[in-house]
Amino acid sequence: xxxxxxxxxxxxxxxxxxxxxxxxxxxxxxxxxxxxxxxxxxxxxxxxxxxxxxxxxxxxxxxxxxxxxxxxxxxxxxxxxxxxxxxxxxxxxxxxxxxxxxxxxxxxxxxxxxxxxxxxxxxxxxxxxxxxxxxxxxxxxxxxxxxxxxxxxxxxxxxxxxxxxxxxxxxxxxxxxxxxxxxxxxxxxxxxxxxxxxxxxxxxxxxxxxxxxxxxxxxxxxxxxxxxxxxxxxxxxxxxxxxxxxxxxxxxxxxxxxxxxxxxxxxxxxxxxxxxxxxxxxxxxxxxxxxxxxxxxxxxxxxxxxxxxxxxxxxxxxxxxxxxxxxxxxxxxxxxxxxxxxxxxxxxxxxxxxxxxxxxxxxxxxxxxxxxxxxxxxxxxxxxxxxxxxxxxxxxxxxxxxxxxxxxxxxxxxxxxxxxxxxxxxxxxxxxxxxxxxxxxxxxxxxxxxxxxxxxxxxxxxxxxxxxx
Amino acid sequence: xxxxxxxxxxxxxxxxxxxxxxxxxxxxxxxxxxxxxxxxxxxxxxxxxxxxxxxxxxxxxxxxxxxxxxxxxxxxxxxxxxxxxxxxxxxxxxxxxxxxxxxxxxxxxxxxxxxxxxxxxxxxxxxxxxxxxxxxxxxxxxxxxxxxxxxxxxxxxxxxxxxxxxxxxxxxxxxxxxxxxxxxxxxxxxxxxxxxxxxxxxxxxxxxxxxxxxxxxxxxxxxxxxxxxxxxxxxxxxxxxxxxxxxxxxxxxxxxxxxxxxxxxxxxxxxxxxxxxxxxxxxxxxxxxxxxxxxxx
Numbered sequence: 001x002x003x004x005x006x007x008x009x010x011x012x013x014x015x016x017x018x019x020x021x022x023x024x025x026x027x028x029x030x031x032x033x034x035x036x037x038x039x040x041x042x043x044x045x046x047x048x049x050x051x052x053x054x055x056x057x058x059x060x061x062x063x064x065x066x067x068x069x070x071x072x073x074x075x076x077x078x079x080x081x082x083x084x085x086x087x088x089x090x091x092x093x094x095x096x097x098x099x100x101x102x103x104x105x106x107x108x109x110x111x112x113x114x115x116x117x118x119x120x121x122x123x124x125x126x127x128x129x130x131x132x133x134x135x136x137x138x139x140x141x142x143x144x145x146x147x148x149x150x151x152x153x154x155x156x157x158x159x160x161x162x163x164x165x166x167x168x169x170x171x172x173x174x175x176x177x178x179x180x181x182x183x184x185x186x187x188x189x190x191x192x193x194x195x196x197x198x199x200x201x202x203x204x205x206x207x208x209x210x211x212x213x214x215x216x217x218x219x220x221x222x223x224x225x226x227x228x229x230x231x232x233x234x235x236x237x238x239x240x241x242x243x244x245x246x247x248x249x250x251x252x253x254x255x256x257x258x259x260x261x262x263x264x265x266x267x268x269x270x271x272x273x274x275x276x277x278x279x280x281x282x283x284x285x286x287x288x289x290x291x292x293x294x295x296x297x298x299x300x301x302x303x304x305x306x307x308x309x310x311x312x313x314x315x316x317x318x319x320x321x322x323x324x325x326x327x328x329x330x331x332x333x334x335x336x337x338x339x340x341x342x343x344x345x346x347x348x349x350x351x352x353x354x355x356x357x358x359x360x361x362x363x364x365x366x367x368x369x370x371x372x373x374x375x376x377x378x379x380x381x382x383x384x385x386x387x388x389x390x391x392x393x394x395x396x397x398x399x400x401x402x403x404x405x406x407x408x409x410x411x412x413x414x415x416x417x418x419x420x421x422x423x424x425x426x427x428x429x430x431x432x433x434x435x436x437x438x439x440x441x442x443x444x445x446x447x448x449x450x451x452x453x454x455x456x457x458x459x460x461x462x463x464x465x466x467x468x469x
Numbered sequence: 470x471x472x473x474x475x476x477x478x479x480x481x482x483x484x485x486x487x488x489x490x491x492x493x494x495x496x497x498x499x500x501x502x503x504x505x506x507x508x509x510x511x512x513x514x515x516x517x518x519x520x521x522x523x524x525x526x527x528x529x530x531x532x533x534x535x536x537x538x539x540x541x542x543x544x545x546x547x548x549x550x551x552x553x554x555x556x557x558x559x560x561x562x563x564x565x566x567x568x569x570x571x572x573x574x575x576x577x578x579x580x581x582x583x584x585x586x587x588x589x590x591x592x593x594x595x596x597x598x599x600x601x602x603x604x605x606x607x608x609x610x611x612x613x614x615x616x617x618x619x620x621x622x623x624x625x626x627x628x629x630x631x632x633x634x635x636x637x638x639x640x641x642x643x644x645x646x647x648x649x650x651x652x653x654x655x656x657x658x659x660x661x662x663x664x665x666x667x668x669x670x671x672x673x674x675x676x677x678x679x680x681x682x683x684x685x686x687x688x689x690x691x692x693x694x695x696x697x698x699x700x701x702x703x704x705x706x707x708x709x710x711x712x713x714x715x716x717x718x719x720x721x722x723x724x725x726x727x728x729x730x731x732x733x734x735x736x737x738x739x740x741x742x743x744x745x746x747x748x749x750x751x752x753x754x755x756x757x758x759x760x761x762x763x764x765x766x
Contacts, residue, residue: 108513112512112513127730128729128730129729129730132732133512133732134511136511136732137511137513139513233714285617286600286618286620289597289599289620289621289623289624290598290599290622290623291623292708292709292710292712292713293710294708294710298598426509427731428509428524428528428727428733428736429528429531429727431726431730431731438715439714440714441712442713445620445623445625445713447625447714448714
C-alpha cells in the first residue's frame, strides 16, 4: 500500500517536472543534449566542454546584423549571394539572414516580444500588412541619412544613384512629408498583358485608345473571345492608379492618394469609375468565380488559351505561367494603359518592393550600411541575375530578352505612376483597397452599380482623411 | 485525520499540472482578449490607447460586420440542420439495417473528416469550377452545355450555399459515427417488442432510437455551433478568401482581416469578444431548449 503511494507520488512529480521542463524553452544556458538521468556524474562531465567554443579572440569588432527578407518570385538564392558579398566587403560583420515566403509569420512573433530584425525587406500591399502596421504606428526609422551616404565601395551618393522620381512617392515617403522611410527595391512595371500571337493571327491591331479597345472587344466577342479578365481584384490597385494618373495628372493622383475631400467624386475620378464599369461588361464570364487566391491562375490561363485578350498584371506573370500549356503561336505582349483622355498620355503603374529599418532595431548603423549597399553595382548585378531589377541609373544595361520589352514600356510615351495610399492611423472597419478594388467583383457580377461603388470609395476616403496626421 | 490531509495534498499535486496549463493557456488569453478589446492598438508598437467601449460602438455601425454575422448565422443554421438530419438517417440505416458492405460505407463517410480543410477546399474548387467542374458538367447534361455556366464561387447569392455544401460534406461522417456509437447501446429487446406490436421502422426511429440517444444529440448540437464558427473560417480562407466582394466573410475571417490586415488589433479583439459571447450564449440557449428528462433503459 505504502509502496504504491510512493510510486504514484514519484510519477506525479516526474510528470510535473517534465511539464515545467517543456515550458522552459531556451532560457536555461548551455543546450547540451539531455544526459541520462540515472548518473549524476555524467551530467557534470557533459556540461564541462561547452564554454570552450567561446574563446575566439575577435580582431575586428564582431557585429551581427539581422536581415529579414521576403522570398518573392525572384527566389531565395540571390539573397544568400548578396549577403555573402556584403560579409566579404565588411569584415567582422556576420549577417543572420531570415528568408521566407510568409515572412510576417516568421518574424512577427519575436517582434511582438521586442526582438526586432535590423533590416527588413518586405513590401507594402501584402495581406498581412506588417509594413503598413508598423508605418501606422510610427515604428520605422527615417532613412534620410542613408540617402546622403555614399554607396559602399563606390563614390556616388545613394540618392544620386537611385533613378529620379523613385524617392518622391508615397511608396517611399508614406506620411507625405518628404521624409523617406522605405528604400525602393526591385521595380517592376504593371500594365496590360495580352496574347500578341492571337492579335497577329486574327489581324487585329493592338488598341491604343479605349475607343479602339471597345471596338476590339465587340469584334472579339463575335468570335467568342472576351476582351478582358483579371487574376484577382487585388490587381486593380495598379490599374486604377494608372487610370487615375492618366485621367487627371500626377497632382490629381496624389490628391486621391491623400484622401482629399470630394476627390473621388470629381469629374476625373468619375471617368475612371465609368471606365472600369464599361470594362466590366467586356470581362470574361467566369472570371469572378476564379478571382480568389486558390484559382486565380485559371483566369491567367484564359489568356494562354485564347479565351481572353487582356489582363492587368506585373512582369512576373510570364515566369509564373512558364509551365502552363498554351495555344499555338502564343506570344506575350505587354503595354501601358491607353490614355483615359483623348490625346492624353497613357500610364503604367510602377510597382516596387520596399526595404526598411524598424525604429527598434539594435544595430542601426550597420543596418543603414546594408541598405546603402543594396544600391551598389555589385548587389544590383547579383539581383539582376535573378531578374530582380534595382531602381538605379544604368540598370537597363543588365537587361535582356523579355525583360527588355517589359522595362521599355515607358519608352513609348507612357508615364510612370508610383506610390500608393498615404499612411493613416488605423481606422476600424475601413479598408480602402478592399473598397476600391474588391468591389470590382460586384461591378462585374452586377451586384452593385458604379455609382454605389463610387459613393462607398468617397465615404471610406472621408473616414481615412480624418485619421491622417 | 493525518491520512485525510495527505490525501488532499496528493489530489492537489495530481490536479496541479492540468490547472496550471488551463490557467496559462485558457484563462489568461481569454482575459487578454477581453482586455485588448478596450484598446486601440495596431498589434506591434507600445502605443496602446485605452478607448473604453469605443470599439464596440464602431462595431454596431459596421455593416461589413453585420454581413459576416448574417453569413455565420446562416452557416450555423443550414449546416446544423442538414448535417444532423443526414447523419441521423445514415447512422440509423447503418446500425439498424442489414446492408452489404456496412463497414465500407462507414469508412467512406468518415474519410472527409480525416482530410485537411485545405484538401477539401481544393477538391471543392475543382467541383465548382465553372467550365470543367464536376457540378456544372453534370448539370450541363440536363440544361444543355451551351448555357452560361453557373458560377458557384462567383455568384454572390449562391456562394455561401457552396460553402454550406462543402461543410456538410466534411461534417457528416463525424456526427454519423457519434450517433452510431450511441445507437449501438440501445437494447435490441426494445426493437423486438416494437416489432411484435407492429411498429414500422420510421415509428421505431422516432419513438425508440431518437429519444434514447437524445443526450448524445444535445451534446453534438454544441459541437455544431462551435465547429461551424471555427471551420467556416478555414473554408473561407482556403476557398474564397471572403470574396467575391465580402459575400462569404464570416465572423472569424472578418476578425482576422481587421486584426491583422487592417492594423486594428483592438477592434479585432472586440469582434472576438462578440464571437465568444455569441457562441457561449447560443450553446446555452440550445442546451436549455433541448433539455428533456433523460430516459433510462
